Amino acid sequence: MALGMLSKALRRLLSRQRTDVAGKGQCASSPDAVLSKRLRENEALIRDAFGNSPDLIVREIRFGVSPGIAVLVVHIDGLVNTALVSEGIIKPIGIISEILESERLPLAQVQDMLKNRLILLSDAKQVSDKAGFLNDIAAGKCGIIVDGSSEAFVCDVRGFEKRGVEEPQSEVVIRGSREGFSETLRVNTSLLRRRIRDPRLWIEEFTVGRVSHTQVAITYIKGIADDKVVQEVRDRITRIDVDSIQESGELEEYIEDEPLSPFPTILRTERPDRVAGALFEGRIAILTDGTPFVLIAPATFLMFLTSPEDYYERFFIASAVRLLRFVSFFIALLLPALYVAVTTFHQEMLPTSLVLAIAAQREGVPFPAVFEALLMEVAFEILREAAVRLPKIYGPAISIVGVLILGEAAVRAGLVSSAMIIVVALTAIASFVTPIFSLSIAVRLLRFPIILLAGTLGLFGVVFGMSGAAIHLSSLRSFGVPFLEPIAPVVLSDLKDALIRLPWWAMDTRPKFTGENDPRRESRGLMPAVPNPQADGTLGAKGKKGPR
Amino acid sequence: MRVRRCVRITALLAIIPVVLSMAGCWSRKEIEDIGFVLSIGVDHGAKEDEIMITAHIAKPFAISAGLSGAVDEKPFWQVSSTGRTVFEAWRNLRQQSPRRPLLHHSRFIVFGEEFARDGIHEAMDFFFKESEVRETNVVVVAKGVKASEILWNEFELERMPAEGALGIMKVAAQELSTTVMITLNEFLQMLEAEGHEAVASRAELVRRPPSEDPRGQLKRETISISGRETGAAAFKGDKLVGWLDKTQTRGLQWVKGKVRSGIIVIEQPEEENKLASIELVRADSTVTPGISDGRPSVLIKVRAIGNLGEVQEDFDPMKSQEAWLSMERRMAEVIRHEIEAALNIAKYEFNSDIFGFGAEIQRKYPKEWTKLKDKWDEEFPKLDVEIEVETSLRRSGLTRRSVQTVRKEEG
Numbered sequence: 001m002a003l004g005m006l007s008k009a010l011r012r013l014l015s016r017q018r019t020d021v022a023g024k025g026q027c028a029s030s031p032d033a034v035l036s037k038r039l040r041e042n043e044a045l046i047r048d049a050f051g052n053s054p055d056l057i058v059r060e061i062r063f064g065v066s067p068g069i070a071v072l073v074v075h076i077d078g079l080v081n082t083a084l085v086s087e088g089i090i091k092p093i094g095i096i097s098e099i100l101e102s103e104r105l106p107l108a109q110v111q112d113m114l115k116n117r118l119i120l121l122s123d124a125k126q127v128s129d130k131a132g133f134l135n136d137i138a139a140g141k142c143g144i145i146v147d148g149s150s151e152a153f154v155c156d157v158r159g160f161e162k163r164g165v166e167e168p169q170s171e172v173v174i175r176g177s178r179e180g181f182s183e184t185l186r187v188n189t190s191l192l193r194r195r196i197r198d199p200r201l202w203i204e205e206f207t208v209g210r211v212s213h214t215q216v217a218i219t220y221i222k223g224i225a226d227d228k229v230v231q232e233v234r235d236r237i238t239r240i241d242v243d244s245i246q247e248s249g250e251l252e253e254y255i256e257d258e259p260l261s262p263f264p265t266i267l268r269t270e271r272p273d274r275v276a277g278a279l280f281e282g283r284i285a286i287l288t289d290g291t292p293f294v295l296i297a298p299a300t301f302l303m304f305l306t307s308p309e310d311y312y313e314r315f316f317i318a319s320a321v322r323l324l325r326f327v328s329f330f331i332a333l334l335l336p337a338l339y340v341a342v343t344t345f346h347q348e349m350l351p352t353s354l355v356l357a358i359a360a361q362r363e364g365v366p367f368p369a370v371f372e373a374l375l376m377e378v379a380f381e382i383l384r385e386a387a388v389r390l391p392k393i394y395g396p397a398i399s400i401v402g403v404l405i406l407g408e409a410a411v412r413a414g415l416v417s418s419a420m421i422i423v424v425a426l427t428a429i430a431s432f433v434t435p436i437f438s439l440s441i442a443v444r445l446l447r448f449p450i451i452l453l454a455g456t457l458g459l460f461g462v463v464f465g466m467s468g469a470a471i472h473l474s475s476l477r478s479f480g481v482p483f484l485e486p487i488a489p490v491v492l493s494d495l496k497d498a499l500i501r502l503p504w505w506a507m508d509t510r511p512k513f514t515g516e517n518d519p520r521r522e523s524r525g526l527m528p529a530v531p532n533p534q535a536d537g538t539l540g541a542k543g544k545k546g547p548r
Numbered sequence: 549m550r551v552r553r554c555v556r557i558t559a560l561l562a563i564i565p566v567v568l569s570m571a572g573c574w575s576r577k578e579i580e581d582i583g584f585v586l587s588i589g590v591d592h593g594a595k596e597d598e599i600m601i602t603a604h605i606a607k608p609f610a611i612s613a614g615l616s617g618a619v620d621e622k623p624f625w626q627v628s629s630t631g632r633t634v635f636e637a638w639r640n641l642r643q644q645s646p647r648r649p650l651l652h653h654s655r656f657i658v659f660g661e662e663f664a665r666d667g668i669h670e671a672m673d674f675f676f677k678e679s680e681v682r683e684t685n686v687v688v689v690a691k692g693v694k695a696s697e698i699l700w701n702e703f704e705l706e707r708m709p710a711e712g713a714l715g716i717m718k719v720a721a722q723e724l725s726t727t728v729m730i731t732l733n734e735f736l737q738m739l740e741a742e743g744h745e746a747v748a749s750r751a752e753l754v755r756r757p758p759s760e761d762p763r764g765q766l767k768r769e770t771i772s773i774s775g776r777e778t779g780a781a782a783f784k785g786d787k788l789v790g791w792l793d794k795t796q797t798r799g800l801q802w803v804k805g806k807v808r809s810g811i812i813v814i815e816q817p818e819e820e821n822k823l824a825s826i827e828l829v830r831a832d833s834t835v836t837p838g839i840s841d842g843r844p845s846v847l848i849k850v851r852a853i854g855n856l857g858e859v860q861e862d863f864d865p866m867k868s869q870e871a872w873l874s875m876e877r878r879m880a881e882v883i884r885h886e887i888e889a890a891l892n893i894a895k896y897e898f899n900s901d902i903f904g905f906g907a908e909i910q911r912k913y914p915k916e917w918t919k920l921k922d923k924w925d926e927e928f929p930k931l932d933v934e935i936e937v938e939t940s941l942r943r944s945g946l947t948r949r950s951v952q953t954v955r956k957e958e959g
Contacts, residue, residue: 343578343579344576344577344578344579345575345576345577347577347579347582347584347650347652347653348650348652348653348680352584352586352653352655352711353711355579355584355653356584356606356608356611357608357611358579359579359580359582359584359606359608360608360609360611362578362579362580363580363608363609364580364609365580368576368578369578369579455576456576458575458576
């Protein structure tokens with residue numbers, strides 16, 4: 001509630017600033033935005049535009065009977081596949097030059113021959129506006145300009161160093177695909193295409209960022225995804241008007257529903273199988289060039305506590321593990337707060353022997369329990385952050401310092417109680433159980449205000465904080481889908497894949513809010529059964545029973 | 549405009565922690581600033597009309613010694629204070645305790661015999677009203693001594709006396725049924741009920757001779773003052789009237805249907821001077837009041853199921869049905885004897901209806917009870933009590949036969 005008020009106030013503050021950003025910039029298309037007919041001017045333009053950067057290659061080829069025709073081949077070194085450039089562009093120009101040795105052809109015909117008969121690359125197009133041409137060059141395409149024509153010719157010969165498909169670092173599974181997305185958009189879309197081999201997998205590309213010209217693709221399965229939601233995603237992406245987008249996290253902040261919430265409402269993943277699964281539920285994936293993290297929207301809270309492995313392991317075990325994750329989520333959020341509340345306000349709630357054991361450990365600790373908890377939590381967060389940023393070779397050093405000196409010595413010195421160390425350690429481990437990092441850091445942050453509430457108001461404070469969080473969470477929406485669905489609102493048919501997972505043959509419908517277009521995902525009665533021995537007599541319980 | 553809004557928001561953000569830390573904390577008490585009271589005793593004070601409260605407070609730092617090894621220190625502290633009322637005496641305790649005594653974890657409320665004989669009514673309201681006192685506290689009367697003395701007893705297997713006493717009481721109530729475990733809640737109900745006098749647990753001191761260390765080198769201590777919880781204390785109104793021994797207590801528990809387990813020793817059939825033990829498995833009872841010609845009567849039906857646990861002489865219990873049945877009959881006889889023992893002492897010695905027969909009559913014959921109520925003290929000893937005991941023996945242990953030792957005839 002306080003959170004809601006706060007967010008409203010903040011939003012009012014922020015909305016003022018937003019208006020003056022829009023309207024600026026914009027690549028204007030004035031008459032001299034078109035390429036010139038004179039080669040020299042064009043060459044000067046290109047060199048000028050790139051500030052004569054050394055990696056810009058401008059090659060002039062002159063052929064035909066003198067004075068002949070000059071052709072400019074422009075590309076950026078390192079972004080193009082040089083073998084392809086020489087095979088596909090320089091060579092054909094050589095052929096045309098041989099033809100022109102013997103006969104004289106008009107310019108238009110030369111151009112046509114180049115385009116349609118000689119340069120046989122799969123992606124080639126004609127461009128005449130300056131900005132478009134320059135952007136294409138910057139994106140790694142190769143441009144060909146013939147003297148005397150204002151039409152340039154751009155073909156895709158991109159080939160640059162890229163990371164291959166590797167195992168994802170942040171979402172590890174024991175069973176399941178080892179493939180992870182990489183930084184290259186095209187590789188990522190191909191990973192999806194390989195999982196969904198159907199023309200109904202639709203991909204739309206956008207360019208976001210006035211300067212970075214980052215490629216962003218939205219992907220969905222036509223017929224399953226709701227067209228209105230697709231349109232909404234499109235609208236939200238096209239309204240972004242910024243210099244640059246480097247990572248999908250930046251994109252996320254521009255398109256999410258509740259920008260001031262500590263909870264993420266868009267799922268991010270680097271696993272193609274998770275994305276494919278979400279697409280089949282009618283969700284939409286947003287791929288950003290330059291990052292392996294793909295956004296999935298609409299997302300629900302429970303998706304953040306789900307691992308793709310849940311769907312591959314046997315459902316009993318998967319369900320138990322899911323419940324465990326749910327419990328860990330609450331441990332990570334509440335355990336230190338509950339410890340503080342119970343030991344400073346509600347000592348009557350603990351069994352006598354436990355209360356005496358805790359009291360014995362607290363003996364001589366100079367800080368109140370709430371301060372002790374905050375101290376240890378901050379210490380742990382420092383350790384964790386250090387461990388993430390640290391060069392790998394320092395890893396053992398930090399664990400020795402962290403574990404031995406901070407933990408052991410602090411207890412020995414009587415600065416903290418060992419019960420608190422246990423609580424903090426369990427909390428820390430529980431917070432790593434959450435499969436999606438963006439939720440687990442949200443939980444880590446929320447832990448602190450709840451500890452403060454617990455230390456000032458006891459269990460009442462914990463309940464107060466949790467109610468606040470629950471009210472806030474149930475008010476969240478992700479692209480129109482209630483964030484806590486299917487728990488609030490209760491959607492019976494979706495509970496089959498919520499806290500527990502039913503077997504695949506029982507999960508026959510798509511989620512209600514995203515899969516309305518095509519609600520059934522499988523035919524009925526797929527539960528395997530022992531074949532009837534009377535019917536075929538070959539399999540089944542043969543000779544198991546019966547009169548002798 | 550913008551600046552003012554910023555200021556307002558900053559102020560709001562700054563106020564939240566301030567408000568929280570000022571409004572909150574009013575009942576905050578760090579766990580190490582609390583004295584956890586484990587038992588509380590009530591006695592007469594030294595002066596006339598004074599009540600003495602004895603609290604048994606845990607010393608956490610002496611319980612788990614932490615990293616520095618075992619602490620050679622008693623894990624509890626006993627402290628007494630006096631006042632004109634229980635509450636005053638209780639609050640006066642704070643003059644001596646540096647930590648705030650807290651009653652939440654108290655297990656026992658102990659009354660000294662002297663105090664109990666003079667009536668406990670004046671002391672009960674505090675325990676009824678105070679929110680810190682749990683209704684699961686066990687009410688105990690110390691036999692022959694003051695409550696403050698009985699609280700000193702120690703047990704070999706538990707460092708905290710309250711834990712030890714509770715352990716003994718639980719085990720005895722469940723395995724032997726020779727003691728009663730009456731919680732504060734039950735005790736208050738019995739005090740307030742018509743036609744049902746109260747009973748409480750009975751505790752006494754056991755003095756063992758202190759043992760000398762044989763080698764005189766190692767420090768070796770035996771606990772010389774220990775406690776025993778067995779039997780029961782019988783009240784009439786709010787005054788203690790007497791004690792029930794083990795047999796009588798089990799008699800009482802039979803009638804109340806609270807026997808959980810126990811050993812019944814009977815004479816072995818077909819053998820002279822040999823005994824057999826029967827382990828009780830299940831028991832229940834019904835008490836049916838009746839009134840004929842204005843005279844009340846009570847029918848007690850007890851059903852008990854047991855297993856043959858041992859015989860002293862070799863004997864095949866499957867050999868004849870007669871032997872089996874006779875064991876069942878003897879078991880019934882023992883039970884009947886125990887009930888009669890309890891009835892006799894309650895009727896003729898205490899004249900106190902600790903069985904709650906009056907309450908049963910009131911429930912079934914409310915009109916007649918209004919006439920009986922005032923003269924129940926005369927009626928109770930004259931009450932006709934019929935006892936029916938139905939017993940059954942289920943199993944005979946692992947083996948059918950018994951140990952057969954080859955013994956040479958003498959002479």
